[in-house]
Amino acid sequence: MSVTDELVDYDDAIARYDAVLGIEVHVELGTATKMFDDAPASFGEVPNTSVTPVSLGLPGALPVVNGTAVEYAIRIGLALNCQIAETCRFARKNYFYPDVPKNFQTSQYDEPIAFDGHLDIELDDGEVFRVEIERAHMEEDAGKNTHVGGATGRIHGAEYSLVDYNRAGIPLVEIVTRPITGVGTRGPEIARVYVQTLRDIFRSLGVSEARMERGNVRADVNLSLRTSPDVPLGTRTETKNVNSFRSIERSVRYEVSRQAAVLDGGGSVLQETRHFHEDTGSTSSGRVKSDADDYRYFPEPDLVPLAPPREWIEEIRASLPEAPVARRRRLREEWGYADAEMRDVVNAGAVEIIETTIAAGASPAAARKWWMGELARTAKTEGVALEELPVTPEQIGQLQALVESGRINDKLARQVLEGVLAGEGSPEDVVTARGLEVVSDDGPLLAVIDETLAAQPDIADKIRSGNLGPIGAVIGAVMKATRGQADAGRVRELIMERLG
Amino acid sequence: MSTINSDEVARLAALARIDLAPDEITRLAGELDVIVQAVATVSEVAGDDVPATSHPIPLTNVLRDDVVGRTLPVDEVLAQAPAAEEGMFLVPQILGEEQ
Incomplete structure (x- = not known):
């Protein structure tokens, strides 16, 4: 040589x-x-x-x-x-x-x-x-x-x-x-x-x-x-x-x-x-x-x-599909991606996978977020191509639907994805098996909130007197206690209700 | 006019891996020359309106459906090989390169 x-x-x-x-x-x-x-x-x-x-x-x-x-x-x-x-x-x-x-x-x-x-x-x-x-x-x-x-x-x-x-x-x-x-x-x-x-x-x-x-x-x-x-x-x-x-x-x-x-x-x-x-x-x-x-x-x-x-x-000739360059241009417009975003998608070889994910119900932004973010990182770590990951575009569509319905939040969604990648089944299966659903019932949430406030009476007093500064700490503690399964917005509302 | 000389025959023989003795080369040069001359004569007769012919049969588009058929059993495939190893034909070390 x-x-x-x-x-x-x-x-x-x-x-x-x-x-x-x-x-x-x-x-x-x-x-x-x-x-x-x-x-x-x-x-x-x-x-x-x-x-x-x-x-x-x-x-x-x-x-x-x-x-x-x-x-x-x-x-x-x-x-x-x-x-x-x-x-x-x-x-x-x-x-x-x-x-x-x-x-x-x-x-x-x-x-x-x-x-x-x-x-x-x-x-x-x-x-x-x-x-x-x-x-x-x-x-x-x-x-x-x-x-x-x-x-x-x-x-x-x-x-x-x-x-x-x-x-x-x-x-x-x-x-x-x-x-x-x-x-x-x-x-x-x-x-x-x-x-x-x-x-x-x-x-x-x-x-x-x-x-x-x-x-x-x-x-x-x-x-x-x-x-x-x-x-x-x-x-x-x-x-x-x-x-x-x-x-x-x-x-x-x-x-x-x-x-x-x-x-x-x-x-x-x-x-x-x-x-x-x-x-x-x-x-x-x-x-x-x-x-x-x-x-x-x-x-x-x-x-x-x-x-x-x-x-x-x-x-x-009549049966030929659209040329890839023209198709990309059309999809970029339909999806509302910036030039640079579309180029990244193309270079990652993710056009088809994102298209299928969108067809499965995800918004273009959500599809791009998953495939070019979390999943791209996982693929890189594993040294495999995106399409070789053990998750389908349809499953990403289902995952995003769970987020949008409010049943899981972004943080839980990442845990669900982890479960799907680990072969635990569909997003729905993982949510059920791991008990990852957002707690939407106020009863259990109020119990945790009361417990948290009782443990920190000074903070409760401050909030009661109109100083909302420490409320984030209380929300954080409640989220931690519920292992992220609470809806933070609802927790805030409930704290405000409790403390008048 | 001679168009096929001994050098040309020797070159073609080498390309075709045909081992020819010098007297065979001389003889073939003469014989091939006669054939080439004959073809040249035909070419003179054919006008521009006569297309070059590669096949004598007026047939086109003989196509086959893309359906898998029967393949040969591997032992039969290798039966005639002078040498085989691991289900493959064994050939002397390849010194040249792929085309």
């Missing part, structure tokens, strides 16, 4: 060079079966159990295209404002690697299903930036290699790899941008927000779970520098498989700093693939582009061309 690269400070580099990005995103489609055969396209199965002769590339096995995968690819294309091809073909990309059992990947080459689109992304400060999309094409995923080192292997001293073909043939759509120019100092942010926006789109379209940590969405980030926007593009590097939003941002910063140092030193950037290292935030040299990149593409003879009927495309 090369952590000894010469680096130029990012701000200094970007002041003198114009960075140009190009991003390739692969998304695994959430279909039931693979792209070209009916093996299940599922995650986490026992190795080599989700395979058919087609997945394994056995001689004579013939592929058949998954219609749902084509529909999903069209959905993605339309959501990215692309043209959908009148007719297109699959092609063989020939290369040798153990995770590609056929010795070629079935992909699309000169005739992608979708092309010439654009995506407007909303940057952190609300500015809209347009990314031009060159193409989106269909292909299949490869199997998974596990490298076994000499020390851990069954055969001592041997180094070998184990291959699982369950992932081989899972449908992918690859989305390729045109060179992204005019990024100024914001290249890292633009790259991150672009991929985040795509992730949101995949989810809203229902075409993929789009979980970065599972590798459902993988980004390759191309970057080049040039001395000014008026000169031709510089030589680019391609940082492969950058698999978290933070890594995307860091890898762009690193490549800007590294390439600037190379150019400053009078050198030239080598056209190569690079690997990103999470631990150091650096990239290291991978494979230099070479003759081996001659993939000898040719039309896949085993698959006939696709000519998606125009009526089908229009039908799909």
